Amino acid sequence: MTPLDHAVILPILLPLAVGAFLLLFKDQHKIAKAIAVATTMVALLGIAIALLVLTSGLGDDTWVGVYHLGNWSPIFGIVLVADRAAAIMVTLTAVLGLTAMSFASARWNGAGPHFHTLFLFLVAGVNGAFLTGDLFNLFVFFEIMLAASYGLLLHASTVAKVRSGLHYIAINLVASSVFLVGVSLIYGVTGTLNMAELAMRVPEVSDADRMLLEIGAAVLGIAFLVKAGMWPLCFWLPSTYTAAVSPVAAIFAILSKVGIYIIWRLSLLVFGLDTGPSGGLAQNWLLIGGLATLIFGSVGVLASQGLARLTSYAVIVSSGTMLTAIGIGGVEVAAGAFYYMVGSTLALAALFMLVELIERGRMAGADVLAVTMEAFGFEDEDVLPDEEEVGIPIPGKLAILGISFIACALLIAGMPPFSGFIAKFAILAGIIGVDAGTPGTQFAGADWAAVTLLIASGLAVLIAMLRGGINTFWATREDMAPAIGIVEIVPITVLIGACLALTIFAGPSMTYFEAAAAELHNPVAYVDGVMTSQPVPYPGRGELP
Structure with a gap:
């Protein structure tokens, strides 16, 4: 095997190995540990x-990387699979991990025990969920991710963090139990948990067993919809993300996308429209849930009085947008959804980190006070002692924060000319281009309801962000300018810069996203790549039987 053959397992193995190695050293060596984690993320x-x-193919459009754990045949062992969609998500995780670790190194990585190890274990679990080709292995990586997230959420423990952490742990333990029930039902009917083999066996399930199969799939879907943040299963998310320290909340921005990615993958691979009687299972329910999530998230951002909570509800709006796109279906919609998922996740992570810098220079409860005064019609009646104070220049730090905040607001709301607008436009163009009579949009008006709510949700986010920005930057005095370290502002700049790069190189990016969406909707290459792959022959023993 060549070193490139191991590229599929390295995103899991490397953070696991480095994270375990860091346990050998005390937490007092936080600088050395931060450097080790940053090097790992690079x-x-x-x-x-x-x-x-x-996965771009290098001339072959059907390349799929398959790694056999233990060198077992796919029908007996566990495989890891890398295609375009998985490569996109692993790259997104690496960018978020690198920037969040840089931000945390300023003050947060020493506020609790084993921060660096938990951080790397979370990254390993997330990458494993994106790369696994087996449902049980998906459960294993899911639990690694969740176990690490429990510790990170309680990092720098406060009463609010403990309260939110206990709710988060209880909900995810229930979701894990539901996950196991769903997996057990599917295995009992099909006799396999390999995703590619499931795609071959599901169409052949007898009518007597099909209801049990669909119940298992529905139960499994509920477990992932909890993590995806679909209404009404998202009640835990705002308080949890608001309570987490900013670098943890930034890396948590990818966690909801784990649930969405898995639902997206399984719904098209195992229950696609051409997979027999169970084809398109629950697609309309995903659309309804996505629309309801958009409404709930939009109301939440408008009602939020704090920037951190506003950002948490913006995560729900992002999830609603993705679930709506999955429910509508179609390669064009999926390509725009991929573009949106990457750009919105980067912008949300940047905003979580930015909020902490903004809040450092503000009085406790300033957001609540500003909104309360606005609601009751109070105005600032302070009269300036003389006209010389008019036009005082904004401090340099606040100018940097303000520009970054405006960029994040435009990206998340989907305003031109940034990548958020391009992504929303691609999704809307795909939805309008879908014939209302095709599978996936069986009931009248679903596509236009999606168009209306996607536009309205962007407007709601824009209004909430503008209100929050005005209350923050127009009320902040020069002597309240926060202290900002270079290792804190650079990660935010990198994330916003990545979104700008998506905008500048929208053509090549959309081409890759379209290819990834086409692979998801036509998973022949995925199934053939897994089922025809062979373990590596043992030296001197020839081919394996």
């Missing part, structure tokens, strides 16, 4: 970019 980013290049 290496992961390089590996992820290599996967992007490999």
